[in-house]
Amino acid sequence: MHGTTHLAAHSVRPIRVLLLLTSLHGGGAERVAVHLLNRLDPERFDVRMGLLRAAGPYIDLVEDKSRLIVAPDGDKHFNFDGTNKAQYTTGNIVGAAARAPLAFRRMIRESEADVVMSFLKGTNLLVWLALKGLGKKRPKWIAREGNNVLAVVGEEAPSAFIRKASLGLTSRAYRAADAVLANSTDMASGLVEDLGLEAAKMRMINNPIDIERIAAMRDEGVPAAPKRPFIICAGRLEYQKAHEVLLRAYAKSGVWRTHALVILGKGSKLNELHRLAAQLGIGEYVRFIGFVANPYAWMAKADLMVLPSRWEGFPTAAAEALASGTPLLMTDCKFGARDVMEPGVSGEMVPVDDVDALANAISSLIADPARRKSLRDGGLERVRNFAIDAMVEKYADLFAEFEPVQA
Template sequence: MHAPAPPHLAVGRPLRVMLLLANWVGGGAERVAAHVVARLDPERIDARLGLLHTRGPYLDMVAEDRVVVPAQPDRFAHFGLPNRELFTVGTIVGGAIHAPRAFRKMIIDHRPDVVMSFLKGTAILTYLALMGLGPRRPRWIAREGNNVLTLAEYESPNPAARRASLALTRKAYARADAVLANSSDMAADLIGDLGIAPDRMHTINNPIDIALIQQAAGQQVAGKPNRPYILSAGRLEYQKAHEVLIRAFAASRAWRSHALVILGKGSLINDLHRLAAQLGIGEHVRFIGFVANPYAWMAQADLFVLSSRWEGFPTVAAEALACGTPLLMTDCKFGPRDVIEPGISGELVPVDDVDAMARSIADLIAAPERRAALREAGLARVQRFAIEAMVEQYAKLFEKFAPVPAR
């Protein structure tokens, strides 16, 4: 006996889905959205990206006719900034007026059956955009990919703004038909922190394109150190805690045999340079900046270290596993315990604990057989995040919320 066709296929057309993103700063959310739109079967699901502007990386992964933008995208060019830099009176007022109108017009013009918002800022804009649409309102899935409470604390300029941000976030998520998290411990905290009913909560880990990563990992690395190295990658910002990593690297004495290579750009670059010099290890710490192919660097590293204070799902850590790189990470909220099995496919240390990280770095560098075991277990572990399986989970979630067609 055959299972019944999904509701949208019963009426002979693909399900129409629109993924909404307010800012496009080149993080994990943007990459996931681009992967999902590019990989879904258009005969099954007609997926579009609804963006306020088209500036930033990863857009070349998506066909141009899959991207929808407002008539005046330059009006929203400032939405390419990190959220913390958007907390000004002008951007808040302008965003509250113009951005929901832009999303609303996209929704009315393209008539998606399901919309998915990415991150809390876009969730608030989507909540405003959908108000009053009545029967034209699509089903709405609010996807969260970061630590909402910590981010609100960090981004808000004062306690009043933090309270207002969280109140509006709770109200918005309460109106969504479903909430999606990208790690299991984030889902558990969202249920408690935002009062989301457990039956409205779903979890899909970020997709990892293992075949593409492993192909890129075999390429040559230009400018690498002339000795073994430990690698980290991520924006040079407070969240990633590179100063903790640099202090731990100095304390571990691993600089006697290894360099520390950090990939990424950010506002703290000068502070981190000064710190390395003050600790007497400036010549052993290399800041490479943005690289188009970080995977070749990962594949040749003796150890990958992620020192983050918070995450949503640390995609870069899973990518390191795909490159066969032994992994050491902080046990931050959220995602490390989804990425690895502690002690088997990677190691965890407490957040902001320089001494614990230094000990783990020293122990792992001194134990090549231990690193080899982590490498093999990590390669097996990352298979659970294979892009094909993760995109199929998205397809099934969209179909679960497809409107039942009228008779």
Template sequence: MKLLFVQAGFGAGGTEKIVAMLAAHRAELGDEVHVAAMTCPEAGSYFAYPDSVVLHVLDQPEGKGLLPLSLRRLANIRKLVRSLSPDACLSFLTKINVLTLLAAGSSVPVIASERNNPLAQKAHPVWRRAQNALMPRAAAMVMQTERARQDLPARVRSCTQVIPNPCAPIAGVAPSPDGSRLVAVGRLDHQKGFDLLIGAMSLVREKQPDARLTIYGEGAARACLEAQRDRLGLRDVVSLPGKSTRPGEWIRNADILVLSSRFEGFPNVLAEAAVSGLPVVAFDCPYGPRELILDGENGLLVRDGDVEALARAIDHLISSPAQRAAMAAAKTRLQQKLSPATILALWDRTISDATRKGAFRHGKPAGEGYSHANA
């Protein structure tokens, strides 16, 4: 089977991690796998791909012209789809879903996956409306939580699958006795709520003077966050070193993960912490934390946006070594639910069903051109 994955970039985000994992899995099964992205870091993809997977970067400097960026991207995706003639396209995130559904038309089945919270993200509303209008064209729609599926238009819920992200434990968790090393991970932007977390740290410091927070990530909000930190006198308390050097490296010097997001699609970093035995404190934002954290068992959930409650929860967990140890021991609950073997099997079934639909739609005999996934 020939598969084309389409995503926004080859950077360090959660979507990029899942696409890399899926692509490697399907290549290992014997598929011809292509992964396209609009952009790529100068150093190459943050996540590694097998040599057999072909990567395509669609935004090229020589391609700039009079057409708006979205139209150029639409043309580039359409050109790639026509040249490859894949058995299926898998697209990720709102804008890419819209462009891929338009580019593929009725010639190739598209599995569109929403990875964020389209009701909350600050994209132009035309993109959400366009995705809602185009969803019926998709062979399948994939959401990461049932709450996200319920927020879709009623007419497309029936063809929507709920597939959480696969997540394997990260080695290297080594908690310190005092529990004072806090970490947060994500893009430095409004969605991730690091401004709220820095505000909470000014309250935590009053009761936990040894507490330190490291925020891993990069983004447009760096200058504002650094200014806020310095204004609150937290320069020696809060550090922003940039992205971790390797995927998962952030977990090695952490006692507690804090998720301060205003909204999420499915917080990968929260899942990584929970399956690895790292206690967490998280805002109960839509979507993801409530689906991953059983309050008091493997982490603490805090009322969405309540900075004072966040500070109290952090203070409580730092002061409770026995509860931190119990939360670490509760990691097996999510390990089973999010095991890569379980989740990748759900994707295999979705791909198989979508390609069968495409075969019947175009009069192709069932089984022709298929491999392992349809067996």
């Protein structure tokens, strides 16, 4: 444990905090939860994590697994991993509505939590249902959102009716929360406007970045790396991340003549992206690596990190690239891009879905090593804003807002 804040003199026990997620698959939200579980000061906070399934690559990062509360038969009933659209099958909707809130309610009662924080829209909706009817035993609830809700709903909902219903339910749920936490500045204002939330309930904390851990891992060897220079992209192979835009820009840039393209991540678009790369005549220069335990070593050896996302919440992979010492090129997407870096100083930006602009920026940066070095230096300075200890301390302050009155 790495906390530094001391127990307030008037408290007789730590504040009980319960972090709720479906699993530890995924990315930024799950990493934030694990950081909080491992690092919040145990003198001030008794932190537990509730999961519907004990699954995902971040399970191994949990230092004290006795702090995990896992739903029984989770693999049977709560396999929600996969694309957002896949969650709208009748079986998933009925199963989630019937079982998941009850599972979360049992976790809340078992932990006797003072404060519950749930992560991402789907889990937030389930926890909203779980908290109904608890009366005076209801803990304070923080709904943490880490993505662009309008974009997510627009992409995942199979019809206009379901889109409207999903947004309506999300708005009702978030209005019922004691606080709504966003992880970027423009997301916080966007949630207030898009969901009709009270500005007084909004909080904002950027995702923490473990700069020291990344620095220790970025110099490790990467035996599977291409034998020639390469540019890199890291993210789930889904529509949100716009890998097809990157492939078209990479082909148009001509950079394939000197640099390979490495893509880290798994997802449902893998076969489609393989076919597109072949159609564009760049298949032999593109490497789809999948999930890797140490992406920072890959990033550190790349000449450029490219993140072509259509939307984000707080693009953690971009901040991790800065910490890895990798020059960054990304889209000016909603949300979080401008929290992560300052255009022209710690990275470069292009418009969303603009193949020509992305191609021109890639070729221009690869042709200018001095410019890349300047961005690298600016990025290493910028990422200090997200140092993990400072971010965890902000979470400690947030949870302390809801400290119960103790005799």
